[in-house]
C-alpha cells in the first residue's frame with residue numbers, strides 16, 4: 001500500500017470504517033488468511049485479517065482485559081487456562097498477569113499471525129511469550145479440545161475470528177461439547193461473539209449451541225471503539241451459575257489477590273459486575289433459562 005492512502009475495512013458490504021495509512025508494515029498471505037499490519041495516524045499499529053480489523057494498539061486494552069480478567073476473576077480459582085486463537089498475544093499477557101495462574105496454553109492456528117505480532121506489535125504480547133507458565137501451540141483449536149483429557153482446564157478463552165473460514169469450527173456443537181468435557185467441575189468458557197447491533201445471529205446461534213452443553217449461558221459486553229457498531233458481546237457458558245453472580249467486593253478482593261487490581265484501563269470490579277447487565281436489544285438474543 002502507498003503511504004497516506006485510505007484502507008477500508010471490508011467487514012460489512014454496506015458500512016465500514018477506514019484508516020489513513022501512515023505506512024504498511026507487513027502484508028502476507030498465510031496458509032489461512034490475508035494478514036496486514038499498518039501504522040495508522042490515530043490508532044497506532046492496526047492488524048487486519050482478511051480485511052477485518054482484529055486489533056489496534058490504541059484500544060486493544062478494552063477487549064483483552066474483558067476477555068481475560070472477567071472469566072478468571074468470576075471463576076475465582078483458575079489455575080489452568082486454555083486460550084484459543086489470540087495470536088497477537090494480548091490475552092496471553094493479561095492471563096499471565098494473574099499470579100494465581102499456574103499454566104496458560106495458547107493454541108493459534110496461524111503461526112504467521114504470531115510471528116508478525118511479535119515483530120510488529122511487540123508490546124501486545126510483551127513478556128508473556130517467554131513466561132515459563134506459557135505453552136504456545138500452533139494448531140487448530142478444535143483438534144486441541146478433541147484431544148485434551150477430561151478436566152484439563154478451569155477456564156477456556158476463545159479469541160477467534162468470526163464464524164467464517166478457519167474460525168467457523170470454534171462455534172460448533174462439537175467444539176462446545178468438548179469444552180464442557182475438558183473443563184473442571186466449576187469450569188467456564190468465554191468467546192468473542194461479535195457486535196450484536198450488526199451480528200445478532202452470531203450471538204443468538206452460538207448461545208443456543210452453548211446451552212446444549214452448559215447450564216448457565218449468557219453474555220457480557222465491552223465497548224471497543226474499533227469494532228464498529230456499539231457494544232461487542234463476549235459469550236459466556238459456565239457449569240456453575242454462581243460464577244456470574246459474584247459481588248463487586250469479592251471481585252475486588254480476588255483481583256487484589258491475583259495482582260491485577262489497579263493495573264487496568266477498562267476493567268474495574270464495578271465494570272465486571274455491570275457488564276452482565278444487558279440492554280434488551282442484546283438480551284433478547286439469549287436463550288431464556
Ligand code: SAM
Pocket residue numbers: 032049053054055063084085086087088107108109110113139140141142159160161166167168169170192
Ligand atoms: N481480537 C480479535 C477480534 O475480536 O477481532 C481476534 C483476534 S485474532 C488474533 C483471532 C485469531 O484466531 C487469528 O489469529 C486466527 O488465526 C485464530 N483462529 C481462527 N480460527 C482458529 C482455529 N480454528 N484454531 C485456532 N486459532 C484460530
